[in-house]
Amino acid sequence: MKQLLAHKAASDIGFTTQVERLRTQFKESPQYLSLLEELCQFPLGRFLIENKGIDGYWTDVVVNHPTRGRVKGINSEGEPLTPLEQKVLDEAPTFLATQQRYQIFRQQLQKLVPDCQRLLSVPSGLMSELLSLDYADCKGVELIAVDLDRNILNSIAENAKNYSFKGELQLIEDDAWRFEVDKQVDVITSNGLNIYVEKDEKVEALYRQYCKALKPNGHFVGSFLTPIDSWDMDKINVEALQLQKSIFVDLLGVNWQQYRTEKLTREQLERAGFVDIEFIYDEAKIFPTFVARKQALSQN
Numbered sequence: 001m002k003q004l005l006a007h008k009a010a011s012d013i014g015f016t017t018q019v020e021r022l023r024t025q026f027k028e029s030p031q032y033l034s035l036l037e038e039l040c041q042f043p044l045g046r047f048l049i050e051n052k053g054i055d056g057y058w059t060d061v062v063v064n065h066p067t068r069g070r071v072k073g074i075n076s077e078g079e080p081l082t083p084l085e086q087k088v089l090d091e092a093p094t095f096l097a098t099q100q101r102y103q104i105f106r107q108q109l110q111k112l113v114p115d116c117q118r119l120l121s122v123p124s125g126l127m128s129e130l131l132s133l134d135y136a137d138c139k140g141v142e143l144i145a146v147d148l149d150r151n152i153l154n155s156i157a158e159n160a161k162n163y164s165f166k167g168e169l170q171l172i173e174d175d176a177w178r179f180e181v182d183k184q185v186d187v188i189t190s191n192g193l194n195i196y197v198e199k200d201e202k203v204e205a206l207y208r209q210y211c212k213a214l215k216p217n218g219h220f221v222g223s224f225l226t227p228i229d230s231w232d233m234d235k236i237n238v239e240a241l242q243l244q245k246s247i248f249v250d251l252l253g254v255n256w257q258q259y260r261t262e263k264l265t266r267e268q269l270e271r272a273g274f275v276d277i278e279f280i281y282d283e284a285k286i287f288p289t290f291v292a293r294k295q296a297l298s299q300n
């Protein structure tokens with residue numbers, strides 16, 4: 001059975017039921033109850049309450065917040081940002097790290113663009129990390145999006161228009177562990193799936209699948225969340241970290257809590273058939289990016 005990770009954990013229950021459950025669970029804890037009520041006041045907060053994770057649309061909102069909501073002071077629905085919404089998007093260490101990670105992805109991918117034609121994003125979400133690149137020097141570029149969420153795939157054409165992307169688009173509604181491509185690709189980019197996967201073997205299987213879809217010498221640009229004891233606390237606002245923990249861990253119990261070290265990630269990538277692995281860190285060392293090359297003689 002195809003399994004949509006990341007944002008479907010609680011959504012069968014529905015928002016109203018989920019809020020009521022949390023109100024009952026935290027009825028003796030006024031601090032959490034008040035956080036819950038504040039989360040109910042903005043759309044990202046309501047989505048997090050209902051789903052315990054974020055989907056492709058909301059990931060896009062979070063990573064683009066520095067140039068959109070933070071500048072204009074309004075959220076993606078055109079409403080003024082609430083104080084908690086602003087704190088979460090401007091200060092929560094993991095959100096700040098993924099905003100930096102997004103720009104690191106774009107820089108690394110842009111460096112690869114001149115030598116490639118077929119780039120694949122899985123799980124794609126809205127695929128902004130590829131659509132926003134400059135392909136002026138690249139003839140006949142084709143972007144391939146793989147995601148299990150039909151709704152998000154349906155929104156990619158509109159996103160492509162917003163970025164004035166002129167190349168080909170291929171949309172594949174399939175599971176990241178099982179999708180097939182007609183021809184191997186030059187680049188695979190993947191963010192926001194391994195962080196929901198508990199079992200190391202399953203992450204390794206994902207990397208093997210990506211290796212299989214790549215041409216020999218093709219590149220994989222990916223990310224992972226590191227364990228908290230390796231974060232650079234000098235670069236982290238401790239109050240914001242405490243708030244993040246209260247909301248994401250204590251109150252909501254979000255699903256994106258599968259942390260892995262650089263060492264384990266390197267081993268997983270090597271076993272999957274990758275070499276020349278480079279790690280690029282965000283300031284607080286929370287959400288690193290890696291760039292890895294598929295071995296020319298890989299078994300995959």
Ligand SMILES: C[S@@+](CC[C@H](N)C(=O)[O-])C[C@H]1O[C@@H](n2cnc3c(N)ncnc32)[C@H](O)[C@@H]1O
Nearest residue numbers: 004005056059123124125148149175176191192
């Ligand atoms: C946190 S979002 C990240 C999206 C995108 N990579 C980004 O960084 O903006 C996770 C995405 O994974 C997709 N997803 C979840 N489980 C999946 C699976 N088993 N196969 C393919 N896509 C999946 C969701 O639909 C969602 O779009």
